[in-house]
């Protein structure tokens with residue numbers, strides 16, 4: 001196993017190295033001679049809580065405002081800490097322990113931090129988790145519950161990112177920040193592509209929608225399908241209108257992604273302005289273009305509607321970021337960019353338990369009754385709800 005720069009192709013022995021020493025580029029894990037490369041180690045990491053192997057659920061017919069006949073949800077909420085980040089963290093930490101790491105550091109918008117704290121607890125090592133101070137309270141409570149040191153950093157995510165670099169440098173702890181920083185973590189995401197491929201019986205989807213901050217999950221899906229050979233799905237990097245650096249570069253046909261200003265969106269998991277590491281976004285944009293896909297931004301209202309379709313229409317409870325993929329797929333279906341017969345997979349990246357605040361503001365069917373109320377009151381309310389076919 002070696003580390004290779006995705007830009008200048010310089011190669012390094014496998015150590016705790018986070019960037020190319022020659023050009024500062026992103027590093028990826030290469031395992032020459034095995035095919036598919038190194039999957040055994042990824043499937044059975046030493047530090048595990050039972051991550052991966054999440055279900056691929058077909059959409060309930062009739063639940064989509066703009067219909068699609070072949071749409072699936074890759075339900076990553078089912079990972080141990082409630083998001084796809086568990087795939088990354090289990091692999092990154094397993095590798096770091098073999099290098100002698102005594103603790104971990106993670107900058108996070110919440111989900112990676114919760115995951116890192118959980119796996120640190122599992123490994124019995126200390127964890128320092130840095131999050132923006134405006135992170136949803138549920139995510140912060142989860143991080144603290146796992147016993148980590150929770151550091152609330154003023155301002156947006158990129159501030160936490162910079163501080164994590166400093167803490168990792170000073171302590172020697174492994175940095176499992178889930179941008180492209182830790183090549184072992186990013187590498188583990190290729191299993192997502194493999195799982196989708198297998199779950200669809202080898203039939204490659206036409207489109208895969210991926211909620212995207214810096215973009216390691218885009219790479220994971222890309223790499224997984226590339227491992228299997230044959231046709232590639234078109235990858236769609238989904239961002240929020242209030243934080244869309246990759247979409248902006250895609251629409252302007254720019255070669256490089258520029259950092260965003262102040263993010264403003266309910267989708268905390270993809271609220272990443274890429275300040276100081278816009279290069280990550282440029283790499284993700286390159287993969288999106290290579291796949292023939294695109295980058296698209298969705299509004300907070302579109303995300304809220306998708307959350308309702310997922311929860312009330314399909315029984316899947318997702319946080320705003322997790323529903324952004326469906327919001328984008330609906331947008332492209334409605335515009336006719338995608339035909340109703342094309343095969344679509346939406347990555348649902350994080351659990352609804354992680355951000356109750358948004359659901360609390362949504363209309364619900366709810367009544368209060370006295371303890372001695374007649375059942376007819378409830379039946380009346382039930383009849384007032386209308387048919388369940390279009391609950392959303």
Ligand SMILES: [Zn+2]
Nearest residue numbers: 005008020023
């Ligand atoms: Zn390089």
